[in-house]
Amino acid sequence: MDDGQPPTPPPPPGGPVRKPVALAFATVAFIALEIAGLGMASLLLDEDVVASSGLGPWPAIASTGLATIVFGAGLALALRPDPPSYWSAAWIALATALAYVGGAWFGCLFAGADLAVAGSVAGRIATSWFGVVVLAAAAVSAWGGIALTRTRARRPLWPWEDDEDR
Template sequence: MMSLATNTDVIDTRGLTAVPGALGIAFATGAFAVALGVGLRPRHPSFFTALWAALAAALAYLAGVWIGAVGTGADLALATSVIGRLAIGWAAPVVALGGAIAAWGGVAVARTGARPPHWPWEGDDAE
């Protein structure tokens, strides 16, 4: 959405395909899932889990973009300059912010012991 709002490409580098961006998001999603899964293991998870999940997602995003760029034929300097621009631009901070918000919500749900809704007319007996 940020790309649409600012009318800019996320990765504005000639010769790169969509593979680095897609791989970066895949890496970020995996890292987020692992960080949140590990953070939710304790009986009373800490909200610091959101910080670690956000950091893991942002760093994995950058690593995935770098690996995707090198894997599609970009040289090391070009791949490194791309992730440098992503890190100091808006893309990596947006990934980190999204990860922090989602992880905070996950920790909040885990801490409250939320269960699916149960309506008063729903009995535990089988009909």
């Protein structure tokens, strides 16, 4: 059926943001959302993320570090196809949350805790709002990183800007 209009050309592959840039932005966003979210959850719940005393900063360092590595690697793999699938964000979020729990467990062991304490800390994080915060931060950040590479949005223009400025 010919309506007299010329066929529209297919859109160019990829979005306006290159994949390495989107990966960097999303990873930084994940770290920021994770730290801010855990801080707010700790404040609202009036509980520490790691309730056991004497462990120092090692559980937090190990869990955040491992979760960030898994998030970045997962998003880098998810951004390889063209176009990347938004469903990848769910798998990245799940893997990142599990890495956070595993990192807390290893961090407790590194700090000198026994297996029971490490398991207790990791289990508490996995079954509390703290685990939900990490999962949500990873899901939002991964989805945003994928969206940066898929959308074809341009910067907003004021009515007085002309086409020569672009």
